[in-house]
Amino acid sequence: MISLSKLFRSQPDPREARRPLWDAVVATARAPHWxxxxxxxxxxxxxxxxxxLVxxxxxxxxxxxxxxxxxxVQLTELFVNDMDGQMRQIGFGDMVVGKQVGRMMSALGGRLGVYRAVDGSDELRAALVRNLWRGNEPGKAGLAHVVAEVAALRAALAATPVVDLVVADHLGGAPR
Structure with missing residues (x-):
C-alpha cells in the first residue's frame, strides 16, 4: 500500500537544473547594449x-x-513555459496562448537554422535585419554592434565545454 506521504510528495522538476542557464539566456538577451x-x-x-537569438x-x-x-530539450521547455507565462501575465487568454506559443516555437526553429550562418557573413546580417529589426534596415553602427556581439558570444560559448555550460549560470561573461 502506498502511504499518503509518498503519494503527495512532489518530485523535483528535472528542468529546474537548467534554470540558471535559462536565466543567463534571458539576462544576456536583456543586456542594455543590444x-x-x-x-x-x-x-x-x-x-x-x-x-x-541568444x-x-x-x-x-x-x-x-x-x-x-x-x-x-529542458532549456527549450523552460523557454516555452516562460513565454506561456509571460503571455498569460499580459492578458492573453487560453485560446490564444497555445497558438502564440506555437508561433514562437516556429520562429525559434527558423532562427535555429538561419543563425548557424558564419559570423560576419551576408547571410547572418540578412537574418539579423529580418528578425531583430523586422526587415527595417538599422543604422550601420547598430548592425555592426550586434554582429560583433554575436561573434563574441558565439566565441565565448565555443570556449566553454558544453557540460560546463549546461550547469553554469553564465554565458561567458557578465551582461554589459
Missing part, C-alpha cells in the same frame, strides 16, 4: 527576438555534445 548601441527595438517583439546560439553549442541533448 538595445542602446545595437538599436534593437526595446519592445515585446524586440525582446523576444533577442531571447530567440537561445539559438546556446542550443547550437549544446548540440555540439550529443550526450547533453536532454539539456537542450
Amino acid at each position: 538595445y542602446a548601441q545595437g538599436t534593437v527595438p526595446d519592445t515585446l517583439d524586440g525582446r523576444f527576438d533577442m531571447i530567440s 537561445m539559438a546560439l546556446v542550443l547550437h553549442r549544446i548540440d555540439d555534445d550529443p550526450a547533453q541533448g536532454i539539456a537542450g
Whole structure:
C-alpha cells in the first residue's frame, strides 16, 4: 500500500537544473547594449527576438555534445513555459496562448537554422535585419554592434565545454 506521504510528495522538476542557464539566456538577451548601441527595438517583439537569438546560439553549442541533448530539450521547455507565462501575465487568454506559443516555437526553429550562418557573413546580417529589426534596415553602427556581439558570444560559448555550460549560470561573461 502506498502511504499518503509518498503519494503527495512532489518530485523535483528535472528542468529546474537548467534554470540558471535559462536565466543567463534571458539576462544576456536583456543586456542594455543590444538595445542602446545595437538599436534593437526595446519592445515585446524586440525582446523576444533577442531571447530567440541568444537561445539559438546556446542550443547550437549544446548540440555540439550529443550526450547533453536532454539539456537542450529542458532549456527549450523552460523557454516555452516562460513565454506561456509571460503571455498569460499580459492578458492573453487560453485560446490564444497555445497558438502564440506555437508561433514562437516556429520562429525559434527558423532562427535555429538561419543563425548557424558564419559570423560576419551576408547571410547572418540578412537574418539579423529580418528578425531583430523586422526587415527595417538599422543604422550601420547598430548592425555592426550586434554582429560583433554575436561573434563574441558565439566565441565565448565555443570556449566553454558544453557540460560546463549546461550547469553554469553564465554565458561567458557578465551582461554589459
